[in-house]
Amino acid sequence: MLTNAKLTISIGGMSLQHFPPNAAPADVAAAIRRDGAAIVDRAADGELIDRIVAETTPYLDATAGGSDGFSGRRTRRTGALIARSPGSRELAAHPMVLGVCDEILGANASSYQLHLTQIIDIGPGEPAQMLHRDHWAWDAFDFPLGFEVEISTIWAVQDFTDHNGATRVVPGSHLWEGGRTPTQEDTVPAEMERGSVLVYTGSVFHGGGANRSDRSRAAVNIDYCLGWLRQEENQYLSCPPEVARELPVELAKLIGYRRAAFALGYFGDTQDPIEALHPELGSRGFAIVDR
């Protein structure tokens, strides 16, 4: 009994650091480097979340539950948010999140890009998702410890609680050697208010929580990765040129309509992809990219 109580206290002591909406991205990035994840409270206001819900509900209603245990059979995943939901674009380009990406991904490559966009709606009765590292998307390649290739975000559409399936995170596990496997006892719930965002590395173990409530738990999941990695959600099909042309230039670049490094991703006669949308931006050929 005593041993168990001690164990609970020591695990209960591990938690995720919360930051106010106006925190410096460098401070949030430092917590993420230490713990693998951090929470920025109320980084989006309720009106923006309402708008995103209104824009995406028709698509969510038309989405079936997952076809495998990892996706979640009672979980619906609706993507292509940049094309479908103008409100989601504000989350994708959120200055706090991009500031964290600048700090963590910007240190490792000439550029980073959008990796995926998805509403994750975990239905009542869904069990906890398998704990995993998001960077396993790249065929489970073993990236060097501490070399982060992905930043993921989970924006709370409702208040996230232990009870309704708040994302479970294993603090510190971004630095675990391969072969070490976490259990649910190692996790803490990313409890946070609506409009708050959990920001974490592709290397930290986490998973959707069991939804023991009688309502679904929705989140907006937007991830970013180094420019030289393939995107999990194909952005050129999800947001084709005729749609991307209407976006702000910086957002079009963020989703991938740009070169990722000196020559990486060119089209035609060494053109920069942004020229496919905006020929007036002129042909500069290959060049060092600025971010």
Ligand SMILES: O=C(O)CCC(=O)C(=O)O
């Ligand atoms: O929905 C969640 O809380 C997390 C989902 C997740 O980690 C994933 O699907 O990769």
Ligand SMILES: [Fe+2]
């Ligand atoms: Fe994940």
